Amino acid sequence: MITTTGLTKVYQSRGREVTALDGVDLHVREGEVYGVIGQSGAGKSSLIRCVNLLERPTSGTVTVDGQDLTALAGRGPRAGKELRAARSRIGMVFQHFNLLASRTVQDNVELPLEILGVSGRERARKALELLDLVGLSDKAKAYPGQLSGGQKQRVGIARALAGDPKVLLSDEATSALDPETTRSVLQLLRDLNQQLGLTVLLITHEMDVVKTVCDSAALMRKGQVVESGTVRELLATPGSELAHELFPVGGAATGPDSTVVDVTFHGEATGRPVISQLSRTYNVDISILGAAMDTVGGNQIGRMRIELPGRFEENVVPIGFLREQGLQAEVVDPEAPGVPARIVPAPLAKPAPLAKEAVK
Ligand SMILES: Nc1ncnc2c1ncn2[C@@H]1O[C@H](COP(=O)(O)OP(=O)(O)OP(=O)(O)O)[C@@H](O)[C@H]1O
Ligand SMILES: [Mg+2]
Numbered sequence: 001m002i003t004t005t006g007l008t009k010v011y012q013s014r015g016r017e018v019t020a021l022d023g024v025d026l027h028v029r030e031g032e033v034y035g036v037i038g039q040s041g042a043g044k045s046s047l048i049r050c051v052n053l054l055e056r057p058t059s060g061t062v063t064v065d066g067q068d069l070t071a072l073a074g075r076g077p078r079a080g081k082e083l084r085a086a087r088s089r090i091g092m093v094f095q096h097f098n099l100l101a102s103r104t105v106q107d108n109v110e111l112p113l114e115i116l117g118v119s120g121r122e123r124a125r126k127a128l129e130l131l132d133l134v135g136l137s138d139k140a141k142a143y144p145g146q147l148s149g150g151q152k153q154r155v156g157i158a159r160a161l162a163g164d165p166k167v168l169l170s171d172e173a174t175s176a177l178d179p180e181t182t183r184s185v186l187q188l189l190r191d192l193n194q195q196l197g198l199t200v201l202l203i204t205h206e207m208d209v210v211k212t213v214c215d216s217a218a219l220m221r222k223g224q225v226v227e228s229g230t231v232r233e234l235l236a237t238p239g240s241e242l243a244h245e246l247f248p249v250g251g252a253a254t255g256p257d258s259t260v261v262d263v264t265f266h267g268e269a270t271g272r273p274v275i276s277q278l279s280r281t282y283n284v285d286i287s288i289l290g291a292a293m294d295t296v297g298g299n300q301i302g303r304m305r306i307e308l309p310g311r312f313e314e315n316v317v318p319i320g321f322l323r324e325q326g327l328q329a330e331v332v333d334p335e336a337p338g339v340p341a342r343i344v345p346a347p348l349a350k351p352a353p354l355a356k357e358a359v360k
Contacts (some may be wrong), residue, residue, distance in 0.1 A: 001167060001199040002028035002051060007060035009046050009223075020046035021057070022223035033200040035194050035210040037242070038220030044203040047220070048169050051201065052090045053083060064090060066168050088116060091160030096174040097152040099144040104138040106131065106355070107154050112162040130158040134188060150181035157188065161196075168192070170202040174209060182206075186213045207245050211294065217242055235264055235301060238330050247303040251289025258307050259315045260289065264328040265302040274325050275306065282318045284308055305332070 009021040020043045028034040038044050049055040051062055056075040058280055067086055074080035079087065099108050109127040118126070131137050134154040144152055153173060160168055170189070174182040190213045192198050204210065209216050210231070218228035219242050227234065227242050235243045243264070253260045265274075270293070281285050287307040294301055308315045312331055322329040 001030040001032075002026065002034075003061075003063045003207050004047075004051065005061050006146050007042070007047070007050055007062065008058045009050055009055060010058045018249070019223050021050065021060075024060070024220075024223070024225050026218060026225060026228070028201055030199055031193070031197050032215040033190065033202065034037065035214035036201070036203050036216040036220055037205060037207065037210055037217060037245075039205065042220040043223040044205075044220055045171055046223075048092075048171050048201065048203050050086055051091060052169055052246055053079065054189060056181075058105060068241070088112070088163040089165050091157075091163065091165035091168040091321060093153070093156050093160050093168065093170040097144070097149075097156045099152060099155055099159075100145050103143075104140065105136065105142050105144065105147070108144065108155055109158045109162060112159060116163060126162065130161050131155075133161070133192075134158045138276045145186075147179050148181070150185055153177065153185050154188065157185075157192070161192070166197075166199060168200045170200065172203055172205070174202070175206065182209070182213070189213060211246055232266070235266065236328055238328065245293050247294070247301070247302045249290040249292055249305040251305045251307075253289075253307055254287065257311060258309055259312045259319075260305060260307050260332040261315075261319060261322070262302045262330045262332055263306060263322055264330075265300075265304070266326075266328075267299060269326050270300045270302050272325070274322065274327060277302070277325075278318055278321055281321065284315075284318060 004024050004026045006320060007021050007024040008019070011018045011020055024047060026047070036044050036047060046055065050057045051064070053069050053075065057070060061070045063069070064086065069083065069086055072080060074083050079348070100111070103111070106124070106127045109130055110123040113123040113126060124272070128137065128140060131140055134157055136151060136154050138159070139147065139151060144155065147155065156173070168189070177185060186209060189200055189202070189235050193200050201320065202209070202214070206250035214231060216230045217234065218225045219347065220226070227240060231246070234240045235246070237243060247264070248263060275286060278284070289305040289307055291304040292302065308318060319329050
């Protein structure tokens with residue numbers, strides 16, 4: 001639904017060049033909620049502004065719903081007719097709501113429809129329908145100053161939906177809100193995604209947001225996407241920074257002569273007694289250093305950091321057993337037990353040979 005290829009944005013600022021985007025390839029599928037996360041200055045807002053051509057990329061292409069926006073003429077407020085039409089099918093939600101204080105809630109929602117030249121009656125009908133959708137039917141005649149932050153953001157979302165967009169872009173829509181309100185606004189975005197089949201690209205610096213609503217996520221650093229995929233894929237990728245951030249499990253080794261392993265459980269594996277099987281099968285004592293269980297995108301996922309006695313070489317077989325059970329097992333480097341876990345590749349372990357064969 002949204003594809004960027006080789007997207008680059010270089011700003012000229014007081015004679016200096018700032019590369020905000022450095023070859024970003026992003027692919028957001030139809031109907032998914034896609035989160036982009038990264039530290040301040042990573043280029044997240046530049047990315048979203050390039051996706052709807054509020055900023056013209058320095059190079060690269062942006063395709064939304066099959067249309068190459070970069071091929072359309074104009075930029076910013078001087079966009080050509082075709083670009084304006086394409087943009088009206090992309091809704092945008094802002095961190096600070098950007099509502100007009102002198103207009104009522106209803107008039108704020110009607111604003112984009114006015115610009116599109118929709119008649120007064122039709123505008124009012126549509127605005128009231130959207131306010132109902134975001135749970136604010138009773139606030140139509142109120143002014144933004146009379147609303148709470150969460151209510152203002154609901155108005156912002158209703159306004160973003162006025163042009164019946166297929167795509168909603170959101171830049172830190174919840175970062176000015178308290179945790180409770182954040183949850184309800186995220187739930188609204190999720191409901192809209194499911195009810196209207198809306199594709200949502202959201203920018204955030206909060207991992208909780210990704211955990212709560214995103215199907216897929218990308219991590220940006222210095223203008224580049226350094227990791228991306230569905231949350232499930234990321235959690236199954238050894239050494240994934242995003243996975244580690246989504247599921248931080250702490251705990252350092254109790255001594256030098258032990259092996260620390262991060263184990264990730266998905267789906268039906270969460271219900272199996274794998275750790276006790278491991279302990280019985282190999283007769284090892286296992287210490288649990290840390291653990292976390294959560295639901296991500298409707299799936300149960302667990303992470304556990306365990307400690308096995310003996311060095312890595314002595315634990316190749318038990319680690320192989322965990323992997324054979326369909327679990328992800330990453331050996332944590334004792335030098336760097338923090339974030340992200342450095343991965344020591346383990347050779348694929350064969351099951352212990354049967355006694356009979358060993359005699360032959
Ligand atoms: N209009 C501009 N002119 C010059 N430099 C800019 C402009 N907009 C952004 N930048 C620079 O581009 C880089 C990326 O900025 P961007 O706003 O995309 O980051 P961000 O990831 O959204 O950060 P934050 O989390 O703080 O919002 C930064 O170094 C920033 O200073
Ligand atoms: Mg930003």
